[in-house]
Amino acid sequence: MYKLIQPKFDLNINGMKFLGRGPKASGRGMGWSRNEDIIYKCVNCGSEMLASHNDYWNCECGAIHLDFDAGRFGSKYGDENILVYKKNVQTENNLNLGNKRKSFLNKKNEKIFKTKN
């Protein structure tokens, strides 16, 4: 058995619901869910990966590795040291905020004619 590592960060993250540790918490029995609403987080370094990630991936401390071609995902500290989160509606709203910002470039070009030469 692997030892459970206690995170140095707050387990509660804005806009996400903490589901638990390991693949069972992701809701797909013995495997890791690849649902786009699910996020995996390294308990050691706090790196986050979307469950729907489509490539090789390593967390910052190197514990978690996704071998995409082999379809294998896990942490060298054991599956229970991967935290499972689910995005909620609030997260989506926050992501859309950036689109509402107006570009300042439009203002800059107001009332200016280009020179002929």
Ligand SMILES: [Zn+2]
């Ligand atoms: Zn890590």
